[in-house]
Every structure is written in C-alpha cells, then in structure tokens.
Amino acid sequence: MKNIICALGRFQPKIFLIMGAVLLLNGCSSVPPAPTRGFLLKNAAQLRGIEMDYDQLTGRVVLQRAGQKAHAFIGNNRAWIGEEEVLLTEPLYQSGHDIIVPDDFKEKVLNRMSGFVYGQQSHDRLVVVIDPGHGGKDPGARGRSGLKEKDVVLDIAKRLHRKLKKEGWDVHLTRDKDVFISLEQRTEKASELRADLYVSIHANASETPRVNGFEVWTVRPLESQDRKEPQRRRNHDIFFKRVEMEQNNSKLERVVDDLMYAYKRGESSVLAEQVTREVPKDLKLENRGARDSGFFVLRNTLCPAILVEVAFMSNAKEERLLKSEDFRQQVAESLSRAIVRYVNAL
Numbered sequence: 001m002k003n004i005i006c007a008l009g010r011f012q013p014k015i016f017l018i019m020g021a022v023l024l025l026n027g028c029s030s031v032p033p034a035p036t037r038g039f040l041l042k043n044a045a046q047l048r049g050i051e052m053d054y055d056q057l058t059g060r061v062v063l064q065r066a067g068q069k070a071h072a073f074i075g076n077n078r079a080w081i082g083e084e085e086v087l088l089t090e091p092l093y094q095s096g097h098d099i100i101v102p103d104d105f106k107e108k109v110l111n112r113m114s115g116f117v118y119g120q121q122s123h124d125r126l127v128v129v130i131d132p133g134h135g136g137k138d139p140g141a142r143g144r145s146g147l148k149e150k151d152v153v154l155d156i157a158k159r160l161h162r163k164l165k166k167e168g169w170d171v172h173l174t175r176d177k178d179v180f181i182s183l184e185q186r187t188e189k190a191s192e193l194r195a196d197l198y199v200s201i202h203a204n205a206s207e208t209p210r211v212n213g214f215e216v217w218t219v220r221p222l223e224s225q226d227r228k229e230p231q232r233r234r235n236h237d238i239f240f241k242r243v244e245m246e247q248n249n250s251k252l253e254r255v256v257d258d259l260m261y262a263y264k265r266g267e268s269s270v271l272a273e274q275v276t277r278e279v280p281k282d283l284k285l286e287n288r289g290a291r292d293s294g295f296f297v298l299r300n301t302l303c304p305a306i307l308v309e310v311a312f313m314s315n316a317k318e319e320r321l322l323k324s325e326d327f328r329q330q331v332a333e334s335l336s337r338a339i340v341r342y343v344n345a346l
C-alpha cells in the first residue's frame with residue numbers, strides 16, 4: 001500500500017481516500033429544534049446504495065455499506081463513521097416517519113461511505129467529457145424527414161460544451177465533427193483526461209411512433225462478465241498509468257476497482273435523478289425517468305456517467321422539436337443547469 005501512496009503525484013488525494021476506505025473495510029437526546037435546512041436521509045442513502053436502519057426506541061440511525069458502518073442519533077449533531085466522530089452543523093431531526101439530516105451530512109458522511117469523494121482527482125478544474133453519440137458512417141436513429149441522430153446530438157453537445165465551459169470547467173467533446181469514433185475510443189478519451197464526469201447525448205427511437213419522452217440511463221451493478229471486459233482493463237491501465245500498484249496484488253486492485261465502481265454508480269444515480277427531475281419539466285417532455293443499463297460507454301468509463309436520450313426521432317412531434325435550433329438550445333441550457341446544480345451540491 002505504501003508503494004501506491006508514494007508513487008502518486010497528483011492523484012494523491014483521491015487514492016488516499018480510496019485507501020482510507022480500504023482500511024475501513026478491515027471497524028441522548030433532548031427535544032431538538034427543527035433544522036433550518038436539510039434533506040430526507042432515506043432517499044439520499046438509497047441513491048448511494050447505503051442501507052439504513054432506525055431504532056425508534058433509542059433514536060439511533062445506523063448506515064451500512066460494503067462493510068462500512070456509520071451511526072447518528074435523532075436530536076444530536078454528531079455522527080460516527082466507524083470510530084471517527086464527525087460534527088454536523090445541525091442535529092438530525094424526525095418528521096413523521098422521515099429522518100431529516102443537515103445539508104453537510106451528505107459530504108461528511110454519505111459521500112465518504114459511497115467510496116471516495118467526488119472531484120478529488122487533483123485537477124485544478126473539474127473535467128467533464130461530453131460524448132455526442134454515433135457519427136460518420138454511423139448515423140444513429142433517423143427521423144421520417146431524414147433527420148439524423150448523429151447531427152442532432154452533435155449540435156446539442158456543442159451547445160452544452162459552450163454552456164459548461166462558462167463555469168470555468170475543463171470541458172471536452174469526444175467528437176466535434178461528423179466522424180466515426182468507436183465506443184472504445186470514447187471511453188479511453190475519458191480515462192486519458194481523467195474525467196470527473198461523462199455525459200453521453202443521444203436521441204431515442206421506437207418502432208411505435210407515438211412513444212415519446214426524455215430518459216436517462218445510468219450504469220447497472222458490476223457483473224462478473226464486466227470484470228473480464230478488456231476495455232475496462234485498458235481504461236484502468238490508462239487511468240492508473242502513473243500509479244505503481246504493488247506487483248500482482250490482485251486482491252487490492254479488486255478492492256480499489258469495487259470502490260471506484262460503487263462510487264461511480266452512486267454518483268451517476270444522483271446526477272441522473274437531478275437531470276430527470278429538472279430537464280423534462282423545463283422542456284415540457286414526458287419524463288420516462290432514470291434507469292440502469294449495460295451500455296458500453298456507461299460500463300467502461302471509470303467516472304460517474306450518464307446517457308441522456310433527449311427525445312424520440314421516431315415521434316413526429318418530437319422530431320420537429322429536435323429539428324429546431326431553439327429546442328436544442330433549451331436542451332443544452334436545461335442539461336447544463338441540472339449538471340451545475342449536481343456539482344454544486346457535492
């Protein structure tokens with residue numbers, strides 16, 4: 001383990017956190033005032049794959065994930081991650097059957113339990129990769145009027161690129177013209193840039209013309225065949241090229257891989273949730289929600305990643321919208337607002 005920490009360079013903080021989590025894998029209330037701010041613990045824990053238990057009698061809340069345990073008490077502004085005590089700005093509060101936790105609970109407890117903390121790759125700026133689907137010889141879906149998915153999504157991606165750059169972030173496109181690039185190249189680009197966030201843009205199609213709406217895909221749980229995926233291996237090698245892992249320590253590599261994946265999945269769901277909550281409402285599109293899938297680019301990128309299906313090329317009304325520059329601009333602006341809100345909430 002020492003070898004890893006010493007050989008890191010600018011990866012250091014992230015790996016420290018991973019290693020911290022690796023090491024962790026091996027440990028009365030008065031009537032409280034209502035907190036001024038806060039959020040529902042149940043939803044936030046669920047999104048991060050954290051199990052929650054609540055004992056009505058003692059007011060004790062127990063959180064568990066991948067062998068890591070944390071607890072806190074209603075009416076108390078402290079939480080414990082293993083043995084470590086964490087001070088919160090306000091106490092936990094019960095409202096009916098719901099437990100409400102202060103805003104800093106997310107960063108101080110939940111994010112730490114879901115692997116390691118977002119955006120800790122020691123870049124000066126947040127790195128975002130926007131991936132317009134298809135391109136070149138692969139047109140993607142086609143509308144009745146001849147509209148091609150590859151053109152629509154490239155235009156939306158470019159607009160989103162311009163919006164997000166205004167945040168001062170380091171924003172990249174996997175393609176900025178009508179060229180074919182393989183799925184492997186798309187994920188490798190994200191690994192080379194050591195991206196913090198990956199957003200793939202697509203437009204949907206269905207054999208049933210009336211099917212319509214906006215949807216977001218996130219990554220499914222890691223399956224055994226995913227571990228054998230050569231592209232995963234390759235992206236890990238690219239990502240960790242400056243890290244000298246202990247030779248043949250496959251156990252350690254697997255733990256790091258699991259933690260990264262758990263973090264990626266948890267954060268991808270939080271982002272997907274944010275996007276599906278806001279964007280369809282802004283665009284007045286039907287909300288088809290967020291679902292998980294085994295899409296190649298989601299499975300093989302190492303950072304939090306979502307795939308957005310903006311609207312249906314196969315639906316006459318939505319094809320008209322996708323054709324309009326105004327609508328594409330609205331899509332970019334709404335997506336950008338949701339992404340910024342997600343990043344700022346971290």
Ligand SMILES: [Zn+2]
Pocket residue numbers: 133134140141149202203
């Ligand atoms: Zn597509």
